[in-house]
Amino acid sequence: MHILMTGAAGMIGRKLTARLVKDGHLNGQPIEKLTLTDVVAPAVPQGFSGKIDLTVSDLPAPGEAGKAIAEKPDAIFYLAGVVSGEAETDFDKGYRVNLEGTQQLLAAIRKTGGGYKPKFIFTSSMAVFGAPFPPAVHDEFHLTPLTSYGTQKAICELLLADHTRRGFLEGVGIRLPSIVVRPGKPNKAASGFFSSIIREPLAGQETVLPVDDSILHTHASPRSAIGFLIHAAGLTRAQLGDRININMPGVCCTVAEQIAALRRVAGDKAAARIHREPDELVMRIVAGWPSRFDARRAGALGFKAEASFDDIIRAHIEDELGGKIAA
Amino acid sequence: MHILMTGAAGMIGRKLTARLVKDGHLNGQPIEKLTLTDVVAPAVPQGFSGKIDLTVSDLPAPGEAGKAIAEKPDAIFYLAGVVSGEAETDFDKGYRVNLEGTQQLLAAIRKTGGGYKPKFIFTSSMAVFGAPFPPAVHDEFHLTPLTSYGTQKAICELLLADHTRRGFLEGVGIRLPSIVVRPGKPNKAASGFFSSIIREPLAGQETVLPVDDSILHTHASPRSAIGFLIHAAGLTRAQLGDRININMPGVCCTVAEQIAALRRVAGDKAAARIHREPDELVMRIVAGWPSRFDARRAGALGFKAEASFDDIIRAHIEDELGGKIAA
Numbered sequence: 001m002h003i004l005m006t007g008a009a010g011m012i013g014r015k016l017t018a019r020l021v022k023d024g025h026l027n028g029q030p031i032e033k034l035t036l037t038d039v040v041a042p043a044v045p046q047g048f049s050g051k052i053d054l055t056v057s058d059l060p061a062p063g064e065a066g067k068a069i070a071e072k073p074d075a076i077f078y079l080a081g082v083v084s085g086e087a088e089t090d091f092d093k094g095y096r097v098n099l100e101g102t103q104q105l106l107a108a109i110r111k112t113g114g115g116y117k118p119k120f121i122f123t124s125s126m127a128v129f130g131a132p133f134p135p136a137v138h139d140e141f142h143l144t145p146l147t148s149y150g151t152q153k154a155i156c157e158l159l160l161a162d163h164t165r166r167g168f169l170e171g172v173g174i175r176l177p178s179i180v181v182r183p184g185k186p187n188k189a190a191s192g193f194f195s196s197i198i199r200e201p202l203a204g205q206e207t208v209l210p211v212d213d214s215i216l217h218t219h220a221s222p223r224s225a226i227g228f229l230i231h232a233a234g235l236t237r238a239q240l241g242d243r244i245n246i247n248m249p250g251v252c253c254t255v256a257e258q259i260a261a262l263r264r265v266a267g268d269k270a271a272a273r274i275h276r277e278p279d280e281l282v283m284r285i286v287a288g289w290p291s292r293f294d295a296r297r298a299g300a301l302g303f304k305a306e307a308s309f310d311d312i313i314r315a316h317i318e319d320e321l322g323g324k325i326a327a
Numbered sequence: 328m329h330i331l332m333t334g335a336a337g338m339i340g341r342k343l344t345a346r347l348v349k350d351g352h353l354n355g356q357p358i359e360k361l362t363l364t365d366v367v368a369p370a371v372p373q374g375f376s377g378k379i380d381l382t383v384s385d386l387p388a389p390g391e392a393g394k395a396i397a398e399k400p401d402a403i404f405y406l407a408g409v410v411s412g413e414a415e416t417d418f419d420k421g422y423r424v425n426l427e428g429t430q431q432l433l434a435a436i437r438k439t440g441g442g443y444k445p446k447f448i449f450t451s452s453m454a455v456f457g458a459p460f461p462p463a464v465h466d467e468f469h470l471t472p473l474t475s476y477g478t479q480k481a482i483c484e485l486l487l488a489d490h491t492r493r494g495f496l497e498g499v500g501i502r503l504p505s506i507v508v509r510p511g512k513p514n515k516a517a518s519g520f521f522s523s524i525i526r527e528p529l530a531g532q533e534t535v536l537p538v539d540d541s542i543l544h545t546h547a548s549p550r551s552a553i554g555f556l557i558h559a560a561g562l563t564r565a566q567l568g569d570r571i572n573i574n575m576p577g578v579c580c581t582v583a584e585q586i587a588a589l590r591r592v593a594g595d596k597a598a599a600r601i602h603r604e605p606d607e608l609v610m611r612i613v614a615g616w617p618s619r620f621d622a623r624r625a626g627a628l629g630f631k632a633e634a635s636f637d638d639i640i641r642a643h644i645e646d647e648l649g650g651k652i653a654a
Binding site: 091110130134139140141142143144145146148151154155158159161162165166242243 | 418437457461466467468469470471472473475478481482485486488489492493569570
């Protein structure tokens with residue numbers, strides 16, 4: 001099996017690569033080749049015995065999408081994307097990367113022909129939904145995004161579903177909740193603080209909370225996100241039916257509950273490193289996001305997330321900090 | 328006021344033009360100029376005292392969208408489109424006309440700048456919804472179209488909402504039910520038979536019914552559709568809120584009830600001109616469409632349709648046949 005991964009240099013890309021290398025197979029088939037692509041060079045994965053192709057590519061640029069799938073990869077993990085805050089401040093860039101990039105890749109696959117029909121696992125987002133919301137956003141709630149990022153993801157979902165229906169590929173879109181705790185440095189995502197308020201205190205650093213403590217939100221760990229992607233790749237067309245875009249499960253809690261979990265896991269000193277500095281742009285974007293989900297379909301299809309926010313913090317400490325917390 | 332109309336040579340375009348000319352104003356402002364554009368030359372409207380610009384244009388072609396809005400029309404009625412059957416059989420053409428054409432026009436408006444912010448009335452379709460459906464498709468039901476046409480319309484709705492939210496224009500999308508009775512010759516729309524089974528018998532001609540009598544569907548007359556467009560143009564951003572794409576009302580009935588209404592209005596002889604010839608492609612497309620709607624929002628916003636299918640037939644006899652039915 002040959003796997004293509006776009007956005008491979010990103011956090012999810014690196015973790016998914018490591019998991020695929022560790023597993024050595026996908027859907028019971030040995031992985032013979034990994035093609036990793038991104039706008040910056042992806043790192044060479046360690047310990048992989050198969051072929052590796054690392055490429056730097058700007059997917060929406062002419063000819064790039066065609067090159068990316070020239071060797072007809074069997075499965076495509078589509079992780080490329082401009083994050084929500086940046087898509088909101090740079091309208092052109094957001095549409096170019098998040099919409100045109102996907103369109104180009106779908107078109108290149110469609111034009112390949114000769115029975116080529118790859119598995120296409122697309123990372124979507126809960127930002128496809130927009131306020132006002134019912135108490136829990138269920139699987140049949142309409143798509144009325146209130147950000148350009150959410151709009152771009154919703155459009156890609158529609159394109160993926162139509163290309164799947166027409167038989168050009170086998171698509172599945174997974175709507176990720178906020179991925180927390182993200183390792184490394186903050187990115188430009190408006191949701192970045194959900195990670196920072198845990199990650200920085202655990203590392204002994206001060207951090208800023210730009211929204212109110214009462215904000216209710218749904219989270220899943222990077223470890224769960226990788227699990228969702230792998231699980232999605234194994235779902236059949238018969239299991240998915242026509243509605244291939246699915247809400248993923250997660251832990252729903254308030255910022256106050258996140259901080260309480262941090263206090264339980266890492267003590268008062270860690271919690272005291274969070275400083276409140278309201279940010280209007282972030283508050284406006286977050287207010288347009290849903291808080292709670294009824295991810296019934298995902299549950300029935302076998303997707304699994306953490307059971308508590310404490311577990312999400314522990315996953316971060318195990319996976320990123322070697323089990324150690326700053327004093 | 329300067330009004331631009333795309334798809335102006337089509338049935339709705341011609342009727343909307345006639346209505347605008349008759350009214351002489353839109354939203355209380357006198358109409359000084361009408362720019363009518365289509366891929367074939369629109370007809371010269373009769374009795375209009377203002378300026379008229381008739382243009383033949385292929386909107387997705389480079390530069391054409393920019394030309395269409397170069398004079399900064401105050402209101403744009405966007406009627407252009409490839410119909411459902413054709414969008415299903417010609418994938419490329421459907422996406423080019425129904426998606427790229429809209430994208431080009433939205434981009435041209437956005438790039439105009441200088442405070443230009445036209446009213447943009449977009450004709451969408453109930454085909455944005457896909458089976459399985461609840462007993463009535465309500466305003467918050469999710470968008471999972473089962474045709475390429477429905478996919479293209481749903482994507483345009485999302486783009487229109489995002490462009491409106493970002494302040495580039497004032498958009499409103501109206502999801503038309505099937506427009507029945509369409510005058511003239513059958514077009515390539517899969518829904519064409521809903522009109523043919525009334526229009527041809529009233530004109531003394533034989534016609535074919537390609538689906539089962541039990542098919543339940545929602546209809547509005549061309550007269551109502553024009554009313555929806557004019558009413559939509561008058562709605563304010565405050566009235567619409569963020570959810571600018573709205574289900575339109577209509578008359579919900581089975582094909583058998585349509586035929587019964589025909590019998591009441593035009594007699595047994597007319598009804599006997601309908602011949603049953605099942606067509607698999609048409610049946611498959613129609614099976615993916617919703618049948619009944621709860622158009623509560625449209626009602627609250629003041630949109631009005633006919634009260635019965637008899638009224639829809641009578642509107643056709645009045646507007647198209649000069650009150651006369653074939654013996």
